[in-house]
Amino acid sequence: MKFISIYFVLLVSLSVSAQTNDNDSTSLLVNDSLTIKIAPPTSVIVEDYKYDDADNLQLHWVPSIDDMPQDGKVVRYRIYQSTNNGSFVLVDSVNFSVNMKKIEGLAIDSTYQFMVSAVSKNYEAKSNKTITIQTEREWINFNLASLFLIALLITSAVIYFIETARRGKELFVRKIAGLEAVDEAIGRATEMGRPILFIPGIHDMDDVQTLAAITILGKVARQVADYDTKIRMPVARSLVMTAARETIKTAYQTAGRPDAYNDDMVNYITDEQFGYVAAVDGIMVREKPATIFLLGAFFAESLILAETGNSVGAIQIAGTARPAQLPFFIAACDFTLIGEELFAASAYLSGEPKMLGSLKGQDVGKAIAMGVIIVGVISITLGEAYGIEFFSNITSSIQSFFTVNK
C-alpha cells in the first residue's frame, strides 16, 4: 500500500511536471505566433513633385511581399523623414496596399531623406534609406497646357473682335430684354420725380458680379445725370462705395454736370448682411423709389429686397449669377438678367469696342464648347453602341484635354 502511495505521488508529480513543461513550451509557441514578422517595402524612391512651388516631394515604394489584403499581415506603412541629415522622425502613415505618398510642406533650402516601414500588429520592418534630395521649383506648369491653349484661342478671338470693332465694323449683339427696359425705367423715375435705387449686391470688389454691376452703374448714372434724376445707392462694402462714387462722379463729369454730383448719392450702411437689408428695406418704404436696380451678388436677402421693392410699386431690374437667388428675382422683379446676361449687359450698354469684342470672343468659346460636346456625345454613343473603339477614343481624348489637373 505504501509503495502504491509512493508510486501514485510520483506519478502525480511527473504528470504535473510534464504539464508544466507542456505549458512552458506552449507559451513559447504562442509568443512566436503572436509576432507577425513581415518583409519591409523595397525600392523606395523619392523624386521631385512636378510643377509645384518647391514644397512637395513624391515618394514611391514596392509594397512588402507580405502585403496581401486577404492575409491582413501588413496593417499600414509608416513614413520617416530626415531633414538636413538629422535623425529620422515619423511624419506620416498610410494604409496597407498604398505604395505612394505626396510629402507636403517642405522647404526649398533643406535636404531630405526618407525611409518607409511596413507595420504588422506587433512588428515593424524598415526599408533602406532613400537618396538625399532637395525640392525643385518649376516655373511652368505643363499640367495646365490644355487650359493655356483654350485660353489662348478665346483670347485671340477677343482681340480679333476688339480690333474689328475698332476698325468701325458693327458687331451684332442680340437684344437683352432686361436692358431694353433700362431707358424706360430711368425715364419713369424722371417723370414721377422719384429716386432710382441702385443695389450692387453684398459682395466686395473681388466679385465679378459686383464689377459688372458697377459697369452698368456707369451707364445708368450717365442717363441719370442727363435727366437730372436722383440716384440713391446704399452699399455694404467700403471699397464698393469708393468705386461707385468714382463711377457716378465720372458719369456726371462726362455729362457736363460735375456740380450736380454729390458724395451722399452713395452711402455705406454696414457689412452685416441683414443689417444692410433692414436699412435698404427702410429706404424703399420711406423714399418709395420709382426704379430699383438689384444687380450683383445676392444671397438670402434677394427675396426680401425684391419683395419689398415690389410692394412699393417700383419697376425692378435685377440680375445676378447666383443660380439659387435667380428664382426670387424672376418671381418678384419686372426684368431679370440671368447669369451671363449680367456680364453681357455691361458690353451691351456701353457699346465700347473692348467690351463688345470680349463678349463676341466669349461667344466663340461657347460655340467651341457646343461643338465639342456634340462631337463627344455622338462619338461615345456610337462607340459604346457598336463597340467601335475608335469613336470611344475620340471622346476619351477630348475629355482628357478638357480635364484640368492642377
Add this chain to the structure above:
Amino acid sequence: MELFGIWVAALLTLGIFSFLYKDNPVYKICESIFIGVSAGYWAIANFFDALHKKFWVGVFPTDGSDPNYMLWFGALLGVLMLLRLSSKIGWIARWPLAFIVGATAGLYMMLYFVSNAMNQVASTMRDVIVTSPETHLIMWGETIGSILIVIGVVSGLVYFFFSKEHKGVFGYTARVGIWFLMITFGAHFGYTVMSRMSLLIGRIDFLFRDWLHLLN
C-alpha cells in the same frame, strides 16, 4: 442677465416683424440698433482681424518667425486708399482700387474658366444610350437622364449665345434652354422656401419656448 438677453432678443424680433404690417417707429428703432451694432462690430472685427492679426503680427512677429515684408505692400495700398480724403491728391486713391479690380479679374478668370467651362464640357460628354453591362438592355432611367443633361447644356448655351438673334431653329433651341433654366429655378425656389420656413419656425420656437415658456 440671460433673462435680460432673451427679453431684448424677443422685443427686437417682434420689432422687426412689425415691418410686415407697415413701416413704423418701432421698426425704425430696431433697424437703427441693428445697423449701429453690426457696423460697430465689423469695424472692431476688421481692425483686429486685418490690421492686428494679419498685418501687425505678420510684420512684427513675436514667435521668432521671419517678418512678412509683402504685407507692407498691402498696407501701402490701404494708405493710398485713405488719400481720397484729400481734395488735391485724392485721385491717387484710384490706384489701389484699380489694383484690386485687376488682380481679382486675373485671379478668378482661370479659376472660373476651369470649374464653369472646361470641367462642365468634359462631364457633359456622356453616352446617351446607357445599357446594363450584364444584360445589355437599355437602362431607361439613366438614358433619359443623360439625354436631358446633354439637351439642357447645349440649349442653355444657345440661350446665352449673344451673337445671333433668337429666330428659327436657333430660337426654338434657346426656348428649350430657357425652359430648362426655369424648371431648375422652380426646384431651387421650392427648396429655398422650405429652408426659410425652418428659419421662421426657429424664431417662433424662440419666442414661444424661451421667451413665453408656452412650449415645453
